[in-house]
Amino acid sequence: MRFDFTDDQQEIKRTAKEMLASRSTLELVRSAAESKAYDPDLWKELCDLGWPGVAISEEYGGGGLGVVELAGLLEEGGYALAGSPLLATTACGAAIQEAGSEQQRETWLPRLATGEATGTLAIAGELAPDAAEADVIVLIESDRSGARLLAGDQASVSAVETIDPTRRYGIVTAEESAGEEMPGDPEAALAIGALITSAELVGICQRSLDVTLEYVKDRKQFGRPVGSFQAVQHKCARMLFQTEAARSATYFAAWAADADRDRLIEGASLAKATASEAGVEVTGSAIQAHGGIGFTWEADIHWFFKRAQLDAAYLDGTKPHRRRLAALAARKVTSPA
Amino acid sequence: MDLTFSAEENEFRDELRQWLAENHPGDEPRGDDDTTFEFRKDWQRSLYDGGWAAVQWPQEYGGRDATLMQSAIFFEEVGRTRAPLPANVLGLLLAGPTIMAWGTDEQKERYLTPILSADEIWCQGFSEPEAGSDLASVKTMAKRDGDDWVVTGQKVWTSGAQYAKWCLLVARTDPEAPKHKGLSYFLLDMDQPGVQVRPLVQITGEAEFNELFIEEARIPHENMLGGEGDGWNVALTTLMNERSGLGFFLQIRLRQLLDQLVEEAVRNGKIKDPVIAEAIGEIEARTEVTRLTAYRGLSTIEKYGQPGPEGSLTKWLWSETNQMLVQLAADVVGPEALSADSKWAYELLRARGNTLEGGTTEILKNIIAERVLGLPRK
Ligand SMILES: Cc1cc2nc3c(=O)[nH]c(=O)nc-3n(C[C@H](O)[C@H](O)[C@H](O)COP(=O)(O)OP(=O)(O)OC[C@H]3O[C@@H](n4cnc5c(N)ncnc54)[C@H](O)[C@@H]3O)c2cc1C
Numbered sequence: 001m002r003f004d005f006t007d008d009q010q011e012i013k014r015t016a017k018e019m020l021a022s023r024s025t026l027e028l029v030r031s032a033a034e035s036k037a038y039d040p041d042l043w044k045e046l047c048d049l050g051w052p053g054v055a056i057s058e059e060y061g062g063g064g065l066g067v068v069e070l071a072g073l074l075e076e077g078g079y080a081l082a083g084s085p086l087l088a089t090t091a092c093g094a095a096i097q098e099a100g101s102e103q104q105r106e107t108w109l110p111r112l113a114t115g116e117a118t119g120t121l122a123i124a125g126e127l128a129p130d131a132a133e134a135d136v137i138v139l140i141e142s143d144r145s146g147a148r149l150l151a152g153d154q155a156s157v158s159a160v161e162t163i164d165p166t167r168r169y170g171i172v173t174a175e176e177s178a179g180e181e182m183p184g185d186p187e188a189a190l191a192i193g194a195l196i197t198s199a200e201l202v203g204i205c206q207r208s209l210d211v212t213l214e215y216v217k218d219r220k221q222f223g224r225p226v227g228s229f230q231a232v233q234h235k236c237a238r239m240l241f242q243t244e245a246a247r248s249a250t251y252f253a254a255w256a257a258d259a260d261r262d263r264l265i266e267g268a269s270l271a272k273a274t275a276s277e278a279g280v281e282v283t284g285s286a287i288q289a290h291g292g293i294g295f296t297w298e299a300d301i302h303w304f305f306k307r308a309q310l311d312a313a314y315l316d317g318t319k320p321h322r323r324r325l326a327a328l329a330a331r332k333v334t335s336p337a
Numbered sequence: 338m339d340l341t342f343s344a345e346e347n348e349f350r351d352e353l354r355q356w357l358a359e360n361h362p363g364d365e366p367r368g369d370d371d372t373t374f375e376f377r378k379d380w381q382r383s384l385y386d387g388g389w390a391a392v393q394w395p396q397e398y399g400g401r402d403a404t405l406m407q408s409a410i411f412f413e414e415v416g417r418t419r420a421p422l423p424a425n426v427l428g429l430l431l432a433g434p435t436i437m438a439w440g441t442d443e444q445k446e447r448y449l450t451p452i453l454s455a456d457e458i459w460c461q462g463f464s465e466p467e468a469g470s471d472l473a474s475v476k477t478m479a480k481r482d483g484d485d486w487v488v489t490g491q492k493v494w495t496s497g498a499q500y501a502k503w504c505l506l507v508a509r510t511d512p513e514a515p516k517h518k519g520l521s522y523f524l525l526d527m528d529q530p531g532v533q534v535r536p537l538v539q540i541t542g543e544a545e546f547n548e549l550f551i552e553e554a555r556i557p558h559e560n561m562l563g564g565e566g567d568g569w570n571v572a573l574t575t576l577m578n579e580r581s582g583l584g585f586f587l588q589i590r591l592r593q594l595l596d597q598l599v600e601e602a603v604r605n606g607k608i609k610d611p612v613i614a615e616a617i618g619e620i621e622a623r624t625e626v627t628r629l630t631a632y633r634g635l636s637t638i639e640k641y642g643q644p645g646p647e648g649s650l651t652k653w654l655w656s657e658t659n660q661m662l663v664q665l666a667a668d669v670v671g672p673e674a675l676s677a678d679s680k681w682a683y684e685l686l687r688a689r690g691n692t693l694e695g696g697t698t699e700i701l702k703n704i705i706a707e708r709v710l711g712l713p714r715k
Pocket of ligand 1: 219220221222226229230231232288289290291292293295460461462463464466468469470471493494495496497546690691693694695696697698699700703
């Protein structure tokens, strides 16, 4: 066993981090958020690098790598708080690959893989990223009983301005007859979306922690760095604890998606339950550790809090995923494999 | 202990109920900060005219000399009918009690009534860029010049300064003295060229608080509250009132918000989800406990005249519960809870300030450990 990225995966992640460190600085994140527009060049660059297709198999024009690689990229995307349709488009691609018919895959995956088309994965009536602009939408019924594939113009999407201006959101609904049914398991269609959202949350947590550590080492009160007070130290220690918990669960889920399909759904719920809670708490703690500055628009930490709130809610938050984990645990006991 | 109401108290409640039924201004208008402020100002004016602006204050300043139980009844009724907040919250809860405790007769005569009527709005100029949790290290300097003090320095996070006529100002009058001993407390007139207010935008997108740039502002000596060098002790009176008094006041908002959340959960059926029900039950219990603890705090005030460091418990309990509540709203209310400009989204963001303003939770815990429990200091 080796619970770590391979050298190649490490390299992909490292390059992504470097690229985003210059292409998605907090200054750029801020100006995109305040003008409520993505940087179109960033998306183009991500497409040139093949990110949207990383986990789409080569037969459909993708990079043929795995969900582990995709999760690594999204973690870095979260770390940099990059504004682009990457999460939405890859969640959509993964859902089609999981649950679509052969014909649906052939139609959409090559275009999603290059980023020529963007997509989203949405639960009916709930907020989904980049929905209004999507060329293709995987729509899950609100009771999770089925999934449908809709071209963008077959769905009705109301764009919603949320508290997170670093990303665009919308609520998708559709006539019952609109689009095509997807033959696969809607749970599986949702699972990869949930786990890559968790990966983004891991990046958000890590960045919030890094920014906070820097601040509390520097900020002085009572003649010493506030980071020297045990209350602040314990808060930071807990931030790490939660970030690492989310990371363990998310990496496991990504691995399961690639290598142990029977545990994908369990892994995805484990990841999303843990990462949603961590995201909300860690970013909240980051604000607290910054004191009054953390409550200002001018400081950047609030962007992370806001994105974490939206990511935490997307494809279900902690409570429903825990419920699913309990049901799965019960099933294991009553019908051992 | 007696938690029932006497005939007299019931009479008080009936009178208030009737007054509220006739004078309730309805829901706050959705609009910019200024519209809300004007609305709250009108509402406070109408409370004042009815004699309800601060029932526990002495009659001579516009209060009713109300008993502890009566003021509890007052707050319950205000909560029950979802009446808005008055405009001059910091005047009512901080300036008033501090002036009553430390002011000369002339000062009480001059300042208390316009606080109640909202004719003069107050703000609190304590925090500075380098002096937040470590309040005693404020650098704003006041130098004596004849009958005046000349003040220069910078304050930050000053809530409501844009509307304020007066500011509760802590400044250093003796730079040679140890840091807690060199401070004095002033009532600063904001209407002068030496005081500039610059809005600071919050994570909610609105600018409730401000920076104050003070450049040779003048304060007549008679506007010093307490004696020269008493600043730290006077400031503690304000802070104790902020933590218990404001906490008391704000637990009513907590109740109102919780009622709205429960209504929503009943309406959309989520209350039947046992996980949601458990979470709501937890907040229900904490909200009630906040209320009861706040009432016990009122009893202490009645007994000793001033709130003690225990008030930090109320503020801690309130701020944490409020954050839990608004976070739960994201699960209960659905997408609207995260939509910009929705009430729930505003509350979600605004609540992050609760564990900072009026002393951070970490500082409150230090105070409880050191001053209430008597644990040794480092
Ligand atoms: C919404 C809002 C409204 C406000 N309104 C006003 C106002 O009207 N007037 C006014 O004067 N001020 C106001 N404040 C300021 C508030 O009182 C300060 O923000 C607060 O005291 C913290 O100071 P700071 O921001 O400098 O943070 P810092 O003191 O720098 O604290 C940074 C972090 O270090 C921690 N810390 C610091 N010292 C210790 C210690 N000894 N032990 C453990 N942890 C420690 C803090 O808890 C915090 O997490 C307001 C603040 C907010 C957020």
